[in-house]
Amino acid sequence: xxxxxxxxxxxxxxxxxxxxxxxxLQNRFFTLYLIREATAVWVLLYxxxxxSGLVSLSEGEAAWSDWLNSxxxxxxxxxxxxxxxAVVYHAVTWFKLAPKIMVVRIGTWTMxxxxxxxxxxxxxxxxxxxxLGLAIAWGA
Amino acid sequence: xxxxxxxxxxxxxxxHEPIVWSLxxxxxxxxxxxxxxxxxxxxxxxxxxVAELPILSYSLALEFCRSWWGSLFILVCIVLPxxxxxxxxxxxxxxxxxxxxxWLMLTVFYGGASGLACATLFxxxxxxx
Numbered sequence: 001x002x003x004x005x006x007x008x009x010x011x012x013x014x015x016x017x018x019x020x021x022x023x024x025l026q027n028r029f030f031t032l033y034l035i036r037e038a039t040a041v042w043v044l045l046y047x048x049x050x051x052s053g054l055v056s057l058s059e060g061e062a063a064w065s066d067w068l069n070s071x072x073x074x075x076x077x078x079x080x081x082x083x084x085x086a087v088v089y090h091a092v093t094w095f096k097l098a099p100k101i102m103v104v105r106i107g108t109w110t111m112x113x114x115x116x117x118x119x120x121x122x123x124x125x126x127x128x129x130x131x132l133g134l135a136i137a138w139g140a
Numbered sequence: 141x142x143x144x145x146x147x148x149x150x151x152x153x154x155x156h157e158p159i160v161w162s163l164x165x166x167x168x169x170x171x172x173x174x175x176x177x178x179x180x181x182x183x184x185x186x187x188x189x190v191a192e193l194p195i196l197s198y199s200l201a202l203e204f205c206r207s208w209w210g211s212l213f214i215l216v217c218i219v220l221p222x223x224x225x226x227x228x229x230x231x232x233x234x235x236x237x238x239x240x241x242x243w244l245m246l247t248v249f250y251g252g253a254s255g256l257a258c259a260t261l262f263x264x265x266x267x268x269x
Contacts (some may be wrong), residue, residue, distance in 0.1 A: 087175045
């Protein structure tokens with residue numbers, strides 16, 4: 001890179017391809033990519049739901065039980081079904097990426113992608129079962 | 141003289157990418173490994189009455205949020221996914237051609253996630269006092 005190149009006047013006028021706003025509908029790969037990115041919307045909304053629970057807990061017992069009751073509203077159940085789908089889809093794509101980002105080599109042996117994939121799914125299963133078990137057993 | 145000419149001292153703006161990407165990566169881990177269980181609890185087991193959850197009673201929930209490990213769990217489950225989502229949405233807006241001034245987009249997305257983090261910390265602090 002040359003010095004002061006930002007002061008040079010240029011007359012280049014490159015052709016700029018006009019991409020449609022709907023480019024991601026052109027093929028399946030693009031669409032799945034954008035669905036993966038869109039899982040973030042549901043994640044963010046779920047963060048806000050958790051925060052609202054924290055706020056109502058700080059407001060006292062009545063507010064807390066109101067929040068708990070609001071969770072059984074059909075809209076809330078439907079919303080959290082979408083969140084669960086989004087979170088699981090995120091996990092599917094995240095686990096697939098991990099062996100490509102982080103290749104594990106021990107000596108001359110390279111860990112096969114499939115083994116890492118199985119390990120992550122097993123980890124998720126064990127962790128989910130442990131957390132659910134802990135939540136149910138706590139104080140029981 | 142020569143060496144200073146061959147190595148021009150240019151000031152490049154520092155990229156925010158290393159910081160936000162590590163938060164994005166950590167958040168992605170939390171979303172993949174911890175949030176499924178959290179959503180199953182708040183979305184199915186509690187509202188549909190699949191199992192008794194004494195931990196969601198007012199006194200035990202308060203005790204949980206006041207303990208250091210409980211508040212750490214809550215913090216991790218809210219803040220890291222929020223930064224993860226902010227990073228994806230910041231780049232997703234560009235993908236959808238919804239472009240704005242960069243300082244504005246940075247403020248809205250990463251600023252928003254930081255605000256959420258501050259609010260979480262604030263309410264966890266309130267619960268202890």
